[in-house]
Amino acid sequence: MRRSLGPALALLALPAAALGEERFPPPEFSTGYQMPAPTTPPPRAGTLAVLDVVLLAVALSLAAYLVLKRRSRNGVFALMLFSLAYFGFYRNGCVCPIGAIQNVVVAATDRSYALPAVVAAFFALPLLFALFFGRVFCAAVCPMGAVQDVVLARPARIPPWLEHALGLLPYLYLGAAVLFAATGSAFVICNYDPFVSFFRMSGTVKLLSLGAAFLLLSMFVGRPYCRFVCPYGVLLRWVAPWARWPVTITPDTCTQCRLCEESCPFGAIRVPTPEPDPALRHEGRGRLAVLLLLLPVLVAAGGWLGAHGSGRLARAHARVQLADRVWIEEQGKVRGTTDASEAFRKHGHPTEELYREAAELRFRFRDAGRLFGAWVGLVFGLKLILLSIRRRRDNYEADRAACLACARCYRSCPQEHARLGLVIDETEVPDAVDQR
């Protein structure tokens, strides 16, 4: 081919940028040949997306009913299996509220991006339900929670210091997700979703092994992703404490029998606080004052560190990477090209434009990095403050923020047994024995 047509083709190939020109005009056929038209199979219909939202709303309502009204763990488990099958394996885990955080952030920072209505609904509905019923989304609707919950075999008790420390991770992850989404660099939550490759039944080795590691861990640690990673859980944590109808372990009054103490695999049951020692209380006050003064220091230090480290963060953006690469290629500091720099040259855009764009992005990253650093400082500072505040508790209670509303603890309460008629409460039915 090159032998015979080489010079002519070289001439033809020169204006390669002018794609789609007709070097060989389409022929007129004398045999009445009909050209096939290219097929364009449509994407999933919008009505089906509406069905997803309707199913989400129905599942959330049903979850609230099963957890709070029926108080049925079996019902919650069945609904969880449905969610796992539908939102997980059938819908391949997408759209999900966790990832929707990023779409909301992009919509807020980039006016050219239109937030799809379905994504907006998936983001808002679980939060609205949490405002009234607690984290019923986590209990039975989230497919990622469900996949960890079904494999939970022998939950280990995590020491409080570790639980508190790991509990900070979701806040940092949320900050990072917002940072990268707001700068238009990446959707980290989706990129490192450990279970989506299981739902799709395909994925890279890296992601599949991450998912396998999480599943293995989920057998011995109750829902590790939900408690120590999930950034949407952070939003739910803020909202759930104000729930109108929160999860209550006992259907009646707490008799402080301690039977529920070990029933929560997620460490969300809080025990009654002992009477405070006046001496310790004084010491605690001093510590709280110090921590309150420390908070602005931590925020400022975090902001300073974030702004200084933003150069590295900016490298996560593809345009900044490309600008760096083109720069060192132009300076002759490196030989050869990458796919990206080759594609950039092929389009013939001026390099100055690229450098300017990269410089603007670096500025944005500096602001975003400062905010991210300040956020990290704020999270650490507030955690320290919250750790030194005592809230009086007289009964065994589910921690409203941490409770995943799984309904496991109900059956450990003797009052629940009485409610269900599983035991005969002799105080209420005095002649029960005679009736037997």
Next chain:
Amino acid sequence: MADNSERMSRREFLAGKVRLAGALAVCGGVALLRPRGAIAGTVWQIDPNKCTQCGKCATECVLGPSAVKCVHVHAMCGHCELCFGFFEAQPNALTTAAENQRCPTGAIKRRFIEDPYFEYVIDEPLCIGCGKCVEGCGTFGNGSLQLQVRHDRCENCNQCAIADACPSDAFVRVPATRPYLLKSAEGEQ
């Protein structure tokens, strides 16, 4: 006890206010972001004018065989006997023998129409979206072979893995109502 119940009712009152504020914030915040456009929103597509046929479509997609396939816009095709999309750079002969074909999976079906014209049809189940034929057709021919995301296969991931890896920013979000960006003889469709 009276003190306790008073404390509880005050808390309940505050919680009610916070709930109202929270509900307004969530609904108002989302409404402020103006969810608009088609209900299903956007889908991913390749802009054929930006595509450089780097081959990442075949390797980066989260699906086994990629959701990206070659689409043939027959109206642009020159129906050449020596098709630069079909044949290897220096074919031994202009036959359908495997060693002459550019396509690694033999997904382009060549059929004689009338002298000297041939028809080239993509056998989609075989196509892996590597773009080798697109490169050949675009460099030396009319550019009638184009890579496109096939929406009967695409999962429409929030973050398209190929878009992430694409060196030429050719992946764009397009409205779900107009999901293809095929070049046609008259310009973009």
